[in-house]
Amino acid sequence: MKKYVATFLTVLWLASVVGAKTTSNVTRSGQRPTGQLLPMVINTWPFAVANEEAWRLLNLRKGGLGQTRNAVVGGISECEIQQCDKAVGYGGSPDERGDTSLDALLMDGSTMEVGAVADLRRIRSAIKVARHVLEHTGHVLLVGDAAADFANAMGFQNESLNTPESTKEWREWRDTKNCQPNYWRNVFPDPKSSCGPYEPLPSWDADANRDVETEIGPDNHDTITMVAIDEESNIHVGTSTNGLRYTMPGRVGDAPIPGASSYADNEVGAAVTTGDGDTLMRFLPSLLAVEAMRAGKTPAEAVEFVLQRIRKHVERFQGAVIAVDRLGTYAVACHGFEYQGFRFSYMVSSPAQQSRKETIVCTQALEKTNSEIYRKVIW
Amino acid sequence: MRTQLKGSLWVLCLASMAFSSLAVTTSSKPTLASAFGSKTTSPAVSDALKANKTSPGRSTPGELLPMVINTWNFTAANVLAWRILKQSKGGLRQTRNAVVEGCSKCEKLQCDRTVGYGGSPDESGETTLDAMVMDGSTLDVGAVAGLRRIKDAIKVARHVLEHTQHTMLVGDAASAFANAMGFESESLVTPESKDMWLQWTAENCQPNFWWNVYPDPKVSCGPYKPRPTPLTRWKEDRARNEYEIGRKNHDTIGMIAIDVESNIHAGTSTNGARHKIPGRVGDSPIPGAGAYADNEVGAAVATGDGDVMMRFLPALLAVEAMRLGKPPAEAAEVGLRRILKHYKDFMGAVIAVDRLGNYAAACYGLEEFPFIVSSPVSPDKPTRLETVKCIAGPEKVNIVPL
Numbered sequence: 076m077k078k079y080v081a082t083f084l085t086v087l088w089l090a091s092v093v094g095a096k097t098t099s100n101v102t103r104s105g106q107r108p109t110g111q112l113l114p115m116v117i118n119t120w121p122f123a124v125a126n127e128e129a130w131r132l133l134n135l136r137k138g139g140l141g142q143t144r145n146a147v148v149g150g151i152s153e154c155e156i157q158q159c160d161k162a163v164g165y166g167g168s169p170d171e172r173g174d175t176s177l178d179a180l181l182m183d184g185s186t187m188e189v190g191a192v193a194d195l196r197r198i199r200s201a202i203k204v205a206r207h208v209l210e211h212t213g214h215v216l217l218v219g220d221a222a223a224d225f226a227n228a229m230g231f232q233n234e235s236l237n238t239p240e241s242t243k244e245w246r247e248w249r250d251t252k253n254c255q256p257n258y259w260r261n262v263f264p265d266p267k268s269s270c271g272p273y274e275p276l277p278s279w280d281a282d283a284n285r286d287v288e289t290e291i292g293p294d295n296h297d298t299i300t301m302v303a304i305d306e307e308s309n310i311h312v313g314t315s316t317n318g319l320r321y322t323m324p325g326r327v328g329d330a331p332i333p334g335a336s337s338y339a340d341n342e343v344g345a346a347v348t349t350g351d352g353d354t355l356m357r358f359l360p361s362l363l364a365v366e367a368m369r370a371g372k373t374p375a376e377a378v379e380f381v382l383q384r385i386r387k388h389v390e391r392f393q394g395a396v397i398a399v400d401r402l403g404t405y406a407v408a409c410h411g412f413e414y415q416g417f418r419f420s421y422m423v424s425s426p427a428q429q430s431r432k433e434t435i436v437c438t439q440a441l442e443k444t445n446s447e448i449y450r451k452v453i454w
Numbered sequence: 455m456r457t458q459l460k461g462s463l464w465v466l467c468l469a470s471m472a473f474s475s476l477a478v479t480t481s482s483k484p485t486l487a488s489a490f491g492s493k494t495t496s497p498a499v500s501d502a503l504k505a506n507k508t509s510p511g512r513s514t515p516g517e518l519l520p521m522v523i524n525t526w527n528f529t530a531a532n533v534l535a536w537r538i539l540k541q542s543k544g545g546l547r548q549t550r551n552a553v554v555e556g557c558s559k560c561e562k563l564q565c566d567r568t569v570g571y572g573g574s575p576d577e578s579g580e581t582t583l584d585a586m587v588m589d590g591s592t593l594d595v596g597a598v599a600g601l602r603r604i605k606d607a608i609k610v611a612r613h614v615l616e617h618t619q620h621t622m623l624v625g626d627a628a629s630a631f632a633n634a635m636g637f638e639s640e641s642l643v644t645p646e647s648k649d650m651w652l653q654w655t656a657e658n659c660q661p662n663f664w665w666n667v668y669p670d671p672k673v674s675c676g677p678y679k680p681r682p683t684p685l686t687r688w689k690e691d692r693a694r695n696e697y698e699i700g701r702k703n704h705d706t707i708g709m710i711a712i713d714v715e716s717n718i719h720a721g722t723s724t725n726g727a728r729h730k731i732p733g734r735v736g737d738s739p740i741p742g743a744g745a746y747a748d749n750e751v752g753a754a755v756a757t758g759d760g761d762v763m764m765r766f767l768p769a770l771l772a773v774e775a776m777r778l779g780k781p782p783a784e785a786a787e788v789g790l791r792r793i794l795k796h797y798k799d800f801m802g803a804v805i806a807v808d809r810l811g812n813y814a815a816a817c818y819g820l821e822e823f824p825f826i827v828s829s830p831v832s833p834d835k836p837t838r839l840e841t842v843k844c845i846a847g848p849e850k851v852n853i854v855p856l
Contacts, residue, residue, distance in 0.1 A: 182765075186796060187765050187766065187796055188765065189764075189765050193624055193735075194624045194625050194627065207680060210665070210666055210680075211664060211665050211666050211667055211678075211680050212663050212664060212665060212731055212734075213663035213664075213665060213761055214663055214730065214731055214734045214736075214761050215735075215736075215760075215761050215764055215765060216599075216734065216735040216736075216764075217731065217732075217733040217734055217735070218599055218600045218624040218625050218733050218735050219600050219624055219625025219626055219627070219733055220625060220626055220733070221600065221625070221731075221732035221733025221734075222733045224732065224733070225731060225732075225733065228676070228677055228678065228679070229679075229680050230679070230680065258618050258619040258620055259617060259618055259619075260616075260617060260618065260619060261616055261617050262617050271634075272634060273617075273634065274634075274635075274636070275613060275616075275617050275635050275636070276617075322620065323618060323620060323623060323627070323631060324627035324630065324631075325623040325624050325625050325626070325627025325628045325630070325631065326620045326622070326623055326627075327599070327621075327622045327623070327624050328620075328621070328622075332740055333764065333765050333767075334742055334743075334767045334770070335742075352621075353619060353620050353621045356595075356621050356622070356741065357588075357593050357594065357595050357621060357741055358593065359741070359742040359767060359770050362742065362767050362770060363774075366771075366774065388592065388593050
């Protein structure tokens with residue numbers, strides 16, 4: 076009798092250990108148990124205002140039917156107006172010349188149509204301009220001054236995107252920090268110690284690894300990317316950002332590129348990302364995540380797969396991926412974000428939970444890469 | 455003693471049989487084609503492939519590397535790239551130069567008036583350029599889009615790759631960067647492109663890329679104001695055949711160069727869609743859409759109706775398909791078939807090459823798609839024009855407007 080009791084207890088204990096391990100896996104990827112999952116809204120970073128507004132718009136109709144586009148545009152617009160973390164909208168992330176420019180994207184999962192703008196100046200409502208590109212042109216992406224002209228034609232007013240605050244920040248960078256950090260390489264004078272203007276050095280080391288730790292401080296390079304799904308699994312995704320700080324003017328990151336910052340396909344689900352745009356956009360992480368789910372992977376497997384692909388080629392980067400399948404199951408994974416304590420937060424709303432903030436732990440690069448040590452020797 | 459002898463004799467016999475059969479198999483060298491070609495294709499697919507091809511656009515046994523392949527009948531570009539590739543034995547470390555100089559040649563020659571200055575004027579009559587170059591070893595990319603007043607777009611893209619940590623620069627700011635790198639500003643408008651534009655404005659600006667605006671963009675020029683888009687019209691079928699996309703419109707030079715060690719570079723250059731809304735950027739400068747390269751797998755380039763194709767990332771889909779073991783012929787079709795699910799009236803073509811130099815092309819919306827390939831397979835005529843028959847031609851694709 077005692078023997079049976081003992082074995083029974085051991086089995087119970089083993090089961091609880093195994094159970095704990097799997098729960099911790101689940102916690103890491105952010106998957107939550109069942110309940111009614113749709114309609115839902117999920118967005119990167121703890122930008123509660125955006126999530127609340129999107130959720131409100133989604134619920135103007137029962138089940139959120141037909142409201143996903145309005146929800147994404149309305150929610151992200153809130154962040155542009157309120158300058159979420161100074162990483163979205165006007166008055167943040169001045170470029171090398173002190174100007175703020177905006178990138179945005181909107182994608183419809185039913186037709187796979189996209190509207191996007193990049194390097195948008197003088198217009199504050201970037202995601203709304205992206206919506207106009209989607210609804211009033213046969214194009215996908217408009218860039219630069221011409222995009223601002225298009226916005227004017229669509230009725231948007233010209234307003235400066237610079238604020239005294241962003242201009243002061245830029246002046247400090249230029250005058251007291253020797254224009255550090257910046258994004259130049261293989262130029263003269265040495266971009267690691269002085270401002271421009273620069274001239275190109277003949278590229279004798281064409282394979283100089285780009286894996287240089289550009290000082291990414293707090294509140295730098297956040298992008299709001301958002302997914303909204305209604306009860307019938309109609310999906311919209313959207314992105315808006317003012318890019319990285321002190322970039323070269325005209326730099327476009329992953330935000331306005333379908334498949335890079337966000338992707339949606341009603342048949343499968345959606346994925347959105349945030350992080351080092353220059354790095355992430357070479358790997359098309361949102362498309363990879365959606366393709367992985369199309370091939371039958373769960374959202375949790377999809378996000379791991381995407382980060383592994385990038386880790387293979389780039390040791391140090393910041394990146395977070397959210398994948399949602401068409402039924403509302405979501406998973407999140409991240410890498411880097413040292414300045415956030417290797418943690419990434421995001422907001423979720425669904426019938427079970429309204430505007431709830433969740434946080435996950437990120438994987439991190441273990442040691443300095445050979446290329447970084449090597450690079451010191453060159454200079 | 456006798457039984458021992460008998461036993462050892464038997465063993466010797468069996469052993470010699472085994473060795474001789476081994477010798478037979480090892481003496482025949484496995485060809486590259488058999489390693490990556492038909493074995494992995496199911497019979498149905500290989501039949502379909504045979505039916506679709508007018509000439510062997512697939513791998514032929516023999517030396518496949520180094521190689522250069524590019525979209526359309528742009529021979530001069532390919533010849534120059536091949537010559538550069540041969541400047542070092544096996545083309546080692548010359549793939550970037552080959553791709554950049556090859557595409558540059560088309561920019562100078564204004565290939566088909568769809569690459570380089572003096573072609574595809576936008577709505578305001580100006581020509582703007584898009585280009586990119588991708589390094590398959592680091593998956594590093596340099597790209598420019600909406601580049602104004604600078605002729606050498608792919609060379610500027612190379613500077614973005616080598617002298618910045620960014621991936622893409624756009625617009626006027628990209629031109630300023632080009633100036634800083636030593637490129638001169640000059641007008642990209644020629645009398646010919648100006649004529650193209652004047653004629654278009656005289657013909658009521660048809661066709662154009664506006665929707666849901668007033669005045670009706672189907673009958674008049676702008677400027678336009680937006681009409682609110684009712685929910686019911688979001689999924690309206692919009693026929694793209696009216697844009698007359700095909701040769702002379704929407705061509706891009708997309709080029710892939712591979713050396714004997716399977717180092718790959720891919721690049722594109724174009725002046726975009728004719729009469730586009732100013733600032734429009736298509737698929738060409740977008741990694742994954744216009745081109746993609748990964749030394750571990752291979753590379754792909756795409757050309758055609760960029761506004762449709764860039765939403766489906768056909769170059770990345772092709773490389774991912776090859777990564778999963780599909781042969782280049784299937785990989786090239788993956789993106790096109792994906793688009794077909796949503797659109798029946800687009801024009802597009804994809805070239806896929808695996809890291810060993812096996813290549814294939816697929817297309818839709820044309821009769822045939824031509825491409826140029828250079829490789830050592832025929833030493834006296836290394837550069838050859840090949841064509842592939844499309845999944846469906848234009849007569850099946852044009853929708854009769856109601």
